Amino acid sequence: MTRRKWIAGGIAVGLAHAAGRPYKKGICSVAFARGTGLDEMFRLAKEASFDSIELRLDVDLTEPGDIKRRAADHGLEIASLWASQPLSKYPLNSPDAATRAKGVDSIIRASDVAAGIGCGAVLLVPGRVGNGAKLFDGYEDTWKRFTEELQKCVSAGEKNRVLLTVENVWNKFLLSPLEMRTFVDQFRSPWVAAHFDMGNVMPWGYPEDWIHTLGSRIRRIHVKDYKLPTGAEGGRFVPLWEGDVNYAAVMAALRDVKYEGFLSAEIEYTGPDTVRKVSAQMDRILSL
Secondary structure, three states: OOHHHHHHHHHHHHHHHHOOOOEEEEEEHHHOOOOOOHHHHHHHHHHOOOOEEEEEHHHHOOOOOOHHHHHHHOOOEEEEEEOHHHHHHOOOOOOOHHHHHHHHHHHHHHHHHHHHOOOOEEEEOOOOOEEOOEEOOOHHHHHHHHHHHHHOOHHHHHHHOOEEEEEOOOOOOOOOHHHHHHHHHOOOOOOEEEEEEOOOOOOOOOHHHHHHHHHHHEEEEEEOEEEOOEOOEOOEEEOOOOOOOOHHHHHHHHHHOOOOEEEEEOOOOOOOOHHHHHHHHHHHHHOO
């Protein structure tokens, strides 16, 4: 990316800030009932005053038609395209080279699809180091393999002008903001960034601390809540405002690092009023 393009991007951000809308309120497609069509998702999201939506590559994008135009017709942007399903089948840390190659192909395909639907980011999840008491692939091997394979995808992201954003998930990998920062920085590319999930860090960290450490590396954000363990009751994800995420501190941290862009609620569908409820809860967060 040239210096001129970076300056132009900075001017655009400045104009957005001046307009008084530094954040775009988003929602993820998991908030809608299984089987909901795209146009119905778009309609419901816009009626609930969302600005954007995140879609899943091999789940939501099964309908023909111009998805970019259809989203725009409803006044929505597509904030991110999840490549998590193909990468769960073909993890980039697999010891099998053929499996890793299919994972690389999936990311490149996701980048191409994202560009076609007007989406500027592909969400990536690293392979699991382990699950529970079972070790799958070692931490160092996961780091090396994921780095080597993701490097093969960077040129596709650059060509398509689509960010490759790595999310912090419960895979026993990239467990601290320092590690995530180092992981992203090693690529030395503006097209590799972090997709920060504020709820996922709660068992072992604090989202406001991650935000201060990652800073401008954060290009997409998932908004969630998590209730920490108390006594005999284990930790669990909960509806927004019912857990221990300090939203006031999170929003202050986002202002400190001058984050501007998408904040997408990742809340599972619980009933017909899910989207409206989440919208009201998001409005409270964004007002802080």
